[in-house]
Amino acid sequence: MDEISLFEERSKEFYKDYLPHVSIDCVVFGFHSNTLKVLLIRMKGQEHWGLPGGYVGKDEHIDDAAIRILKSRTGAEKVFLEQFKAFGNTGRSEKDLSYLPESIWFRQRFISVGYYALVDYEQIIPVVDDISTACEWKSVHELPAMMMDHRQIYEAALENMRFQLNYKPIGYNLLPEEFTMPDLQKLYETILGKPLSRSNFQRKMLAYDIFIKHDKERKGGAHRSPILYSFDQVKYQAALKTGLKEAW
Amino acid sequence: MDEISLFEERSKEFYKDYLPHVSIDCVVFGFHSNTLKVLLIRMKGQEHWGLPGGYVGKDEHIDDAAIRILKSRTGAEKVFLEQFKAFGNTGRSEKDLSYLPESIWFRQRFISVGYYALVDYEQIIPVVDDISTACEWKSVHELPAMMMDHRQIYEAALENMRFQLNYKPIGYNLLPEEFTMPDLQKLYETILGKPLSRSNFQRKMLAYDIFIKHDKERKGGAHRSPILYSFDQVKYQAALKTGLKEAW
DNA sequence: GCCCATTGTCTCATTATGATACAATGATAA
DNA sequence: TTATCATTGTATCATAATGAGACAATGGGC
Structure with a gap:
């Protein structure tokens, strides 16, 4: 047909x-x-x-x-x-x-x-x-x-x-349960359409205090293994309510 | 009928x-x-x-x-x-x-x-x-x-x-051609739904360098007269393109 | 001419940011 | 086993932005 x-x-x-x-x-x-x-x-x-x-x-x-x-x-x-x-x-x-x-x-x-x-x-x-x-x-x-x-x-x-990006659980919904800071950074860079400073990105994200740090890394690759994180739902949702940066 | x-x-x-x-x-x-x-x-x-x-x-x-x-x-x-x-x-x-x-x-x-x-x-x-x-x-x-x-x-x-608010000419379209910083602040406060610090608001807005400062004030009221401003269209539009704060 | 509410501007402590450096780690290959 | 290298975690430092507050300037009312 x-x-x-x-x-x-x-x-x-x-x-x-x-x-x-x-x-x-x-x-x-x-x-x-x-x-x-x-x-x-x-x-x-x-x-x-x-x-x-x-x-x-x-x-x-x-x-x-x-x-x-x-x-x-x-x-x-x-x-x-x-x-x-x-x-x-x-x-x-x-x-x-x-x-x-x-x-x-x-x-x-x-x-x-x-x-x-x-x-x-x-x-x-x-x-x-x-x-x-x-x-x-x-x-x-x-x-x-x-x-x-x-x-x-x-x-x-x-x-x-x-x-x-700062108001909705976009990272949470696109990433798997466990992820690394480099993963999250790549996601942010793609959505924002521009490169971000590696060390400063990590500092800023971790300062939000919305993650659970796991006692394990993701092995693979001839280099230091990145630490695995998950979102701390309670803190994450609370932070999203007011927005992750709050300029005003 | x-x-x-x-x-x-x-x-x-x-x-x-x-x-x-x-x-x-x-x-x-x-x-x-x-x-x-x-x-x-x-x-x-x-x-x-x-x-x-x-x-x-x-x-x-x-x-x-x-x-x-x-x-x-x-x-x-x-x-x-x-x-x-x-x-x-x-x-x-x-x-x-x-x-x-x-x-x-x-x-x-x-x-x-x-x-x-x-x-x-x-x-x-x-x-x-x-x-x-x-x-x-x-x-x-x-x-x-x-x-x-x-x-x-x-x-x-x-x-x-x-x-x-930081990406569209909202102030320009809602305010009359000439306005004062207190006017603009009231507008921002209403839209954002919260009070803003007077002196810091003014410092921040003026730092954007998007206004034309007029050589006159608006009289009326038993107090110092606020200065009148207009938007500098060229600078205003350029600033809006990247956003008025740019946190990332 | 004094008083008062409001505005313009300044200061200072604190925090956030950009840029950079450097040590830690894990796979690979010598 | 050890050296190498890419990548990651974290620290540092100068600079910029922010929050909180002080204070002088102004204009109308008394």
């Missing part, structure tokens, strides 16, 4: 179950081998990659829709999810979807609500659903061309995450 | 012109006599106040719709407008609008896109349109009860503005 027939088939359900004109796109971030990753899919019939997305049930809260969509893509139940902006250009999908017949659900004009999700890379299994041909992690340093305005949505998500 | 007949009448146009299920709500901030204000309306048939809002033309960019809505309410053409979040609870309007017949446009489920606007209080003339009975400035310190989830939208707008 070619994708157009498939889409026609699926359109019937979509029109029945979902709210028209409203969609959801998720920017799913993971962190693996010192690199920030984004989960991308390839929709059937599309050359370019896109963000995993979906639609909102006629009687479903948009946040619940995002949770559902994310679970269907990653299997993950409890993920950090933050809605950050809506995207409603006219002609958002024109370039990539105008080859489809107008009756197909996807040809509508959609106002897309953008969410970003933070997941533990190791805990997730990307799922390819029936309207896509691929679902893979891509490094943010080597992002492929993306369909529609998804690149812009990704950029907005990253910027939003940057703003929230 | 009672409001139900009116709404039935207007519903026809709405269904014809606007995208269903998508609405826009604007949190319009102004600053007057050292107080932050929000523009609120009272919809016909409603006890509680609400945010000025509207709908998106079937072929209109959501940002353009927000600009149009704002202009119709304030007459202002060029206002600072920032979209910050979408609101899509099910039953958002149930409490306040379920008394209306189901056929009426307003009874739909709407996903509302939230914008906040910063305007010069002096330049604006609040407009009461045909579906509302009032349109007035209210002090954020004495906000009346609000309909639907509008209180929550307002809170989110304020929080967003707080986060953006």
Whole structure:
């Protein structure tokens, strides 16, 4: 079955179950081998990659829709999810979807609500659903061309995450349970988009007093082993409430 | 004509012109006599106040719709407008609008896109349109009860503005052309929700070197007259690009 | 002309930051 | 076993930023 027939088939359900004109796109971030990753899919019939997305049930809260969509893509139940902006250009999908017949659900004009999700890379299994041909992690340093305005949505998500770095448990949700200061620094450098001083970074982070220091190191490599830390949830959450720097 | 007949009448146009299920709500901030204000309306048939809002033309960019809505309410053409979040609870309007017949446009489920606007209080003339009975400035310190989830939208707008205080021209857009350091401090204190040290605030702001100091003061009051300043647009915009504090 | 509230500016102790140095560690290879 | 080297943990020092407080300057009211 070619994708157009498939889409026609699926359109019937979509029109029945979902709210028209409203969609959801998720920017799913993971962190693996010192690199920030984004989960991308390839929709059937599309050359370019896109963000995993979906639609909102006629009687479903948009946040619940995002949770559902994310679970269907990653299997993950409890993920950090933050809605950050809506995207409603006219002609958002024109370039990539105008080859489809107008009756197909996807040809509508959609106002897309953008969410970003933070997941533990190791805990997730990307799922390819029936309207896509691929679902893979891509490094943010080597992002492929993306369909529609998804690149812009990704950029907005990253910027939003940057703003929230001192107020939301971003480190906790992207890193594994145990991690090292160099790990955390790489994550911060990627999100902030600039290099940070190694010694000063460590001094500052440790001064927050939000970590539990473990009595073990991570071996591997011909050099001194870094100490493993975890977040001290109580202190961490308390510190996030007022923000990790507090300039004013 | 009672409001139900009116709404039935207007519903026809709405269904014809606007995208269903998508609405826009604007949190319009102004600053007057050292107080932050929000523009609120009272919809016909409603006890509680609400945010000025509207709908998106079937072929209109959501940002353009927000600009149009704002202009119709304030007459202002060029206002600072920032979209910050979408609101899509099910039953958002149930409490306040379920008394209306189901056929009426307003009874739909709407996903509302939230914008906040910063305007010069002096330049604006609040407009009461045909579906509302009032349109007035209210002090954020004495906000009346609000309909639907509008209180929550307002809170989110304020929080967003707080986060953006160092990155967007918030002072410039809320204050008149000429202002004093005590004015600016009051504005910051209201947005941040806490008192700031007078002398240290002034030292810090002036150190940014983003102001033009005028050779005059504002007289009035049995005390020393504060110096008038304006923003130096070139330096101001440049400073905002990297942020006014830069902790990392 | 005195009083008082408010503003502009300064000082000083404390803290945070940037830059740099250096010892500690663990794998590798001689 | 020991030397080597990359990386990490930690210390140091100069500089900058911040918090707290003092005090003089100003303008209107009495």
